[in-house]
Amino acid sequence: MIAVYRLSDQSASFEFFFWLCYVVARGARETICDISNPKTTKMSQQDIDLYLESVIIPGAAFAGVPISVQTGAHGMTASARDLLPYVRAGGQFKRLETVKPPGTAPYTVTLRNHKRAKNRNSGPAWRQFAEEIGATIIEDYADKPMHIHDRMALYAGAKMNFTVCNGPAGMLALSPYPQRMFVPNQSSRNAQVKFGVELEAERWPWMSQVQRLVWKEDTIENLRAEHVACAV
Numbered sequence: 001m002i003a004v005y006r007l008s009d010q011s012a013s014f015e016f017f018f019w020l021c022y023v024v025a026r027g028a029r030e031t032i033c034d035i036s037n038p039k040t041t042k043m044s045q046q047d048i049d050l051y052l053e054s055v056i057i058p059g060a061a062f063a064g065v066p067i068s069v070q071t072g073a074h075g076m077t078a079s080a081r082d083l084l085p086y087v088r089a090g091g092q093f094k095r096l097e098t099v100k101p102p103g104t105a106p107y108t109v110t111l112r113n114h115k116r117a118k119n120r121n122s123g124p125a126w127r128q129f130a131e132e133i134g135a136t137i138i139e140d141y142a143d144k145p146m147h148i149h150d151r152m153a154l155y156a157g158a159k160m161n162f163t164v165c166n167g168p169a170g171m172l173a174l175s176p177y178p179q180r181m182f183v184p185n186q187s188s189r190n191a192q193v194k195f196g197v198e199l200e201a202e203r204w205p206w207m208s209q210v211q212r213l214v215w216k217e218d219t220i221e222n223l224r225a226e227h228v229a230c231a232v
Contacts (some may be wrong), residue, residue: 001076005029005056007038010080011194012048014167017096018080020204021174021206024063025086025093029230031065032073033057042116054141059150059171084196085134095208096175100149102157107227113143113165119187122164123221133227136164155179160230164218165191178210180226186220 003023005016023031029089035055039050051071061065087093090204109130111122131138134156138151151168155161155177162180163169165188169181183189192213197204207213216222 001027002073004032004034004073004075006034006036006073006077007048007052008036008127009039009077010040011166012043012051012056014055014088014170015080017059017171017174018083019060019078020060020063020065021096022080022083022086023076023078023091025091026064026076027076028076029065031060031067033067033069034071034073035069037042037069045194046228055148055167058069061099062171062175064096064097081196082160084205093206096152096171098149098152098156098175100153103136103150103154104112104157105136105154106159107133108138108154108158108161109135110138110161110163110168110172111140111143111167112164114166115142118187120164120166120191123184123218125189125218125223126162126164127163128220129227132224160227162223162226164188171205173207173211176208178211178230179207180212180214180230182214182216182218182222182226184216189210189215 005019011020034050057067079211081229109126111126120154136154138146155175160178161172164182164184172179183192201213203212214226
């Protein structure tokens, strides 16, 4: 079965991975990204092209399926939001996995520094925290590009991956790799609720036992406390 990710309906972003897990679970063995009439209300064509090149095309490999880019493609269609009700109804899916050998960093800290919703960006304490625990900092792609395969390999090898809620964190939550995702402020909370996640829930419905949401401000004290809790 072929599944089509239409940029006229879906976001050229890390939301692709929610769609990917869902369609593969429903039987898709090949994927197509249809670039006809992409939505440009929130993203420029330049940004769309960047996400296509750096996230969507290489990211399909995490689910073990090929991907091609076409216009006017035909096949199974779905929404990234279909994963949530599917999992809540008991549906299972194959988790995203690294295609490179796992990295050797003991911890990672993934930073968000996006030009949209700036109040959801990583707070100033994250760099100090990363230095204290010897974590590898994964910068926002706009600040320091890293191939997505290298990013996932670092996640796969780490004892814990610390993030705020952002696109890469959403991808990580669909993998088997450990995670603590901070939801530090009201804007971040609103984004979770909009996506369908219950306030103060310990996990997204598809998170594994080594993954958890942390509904606290990303202060240095809270970051330190979570690191200690992870080691217990």
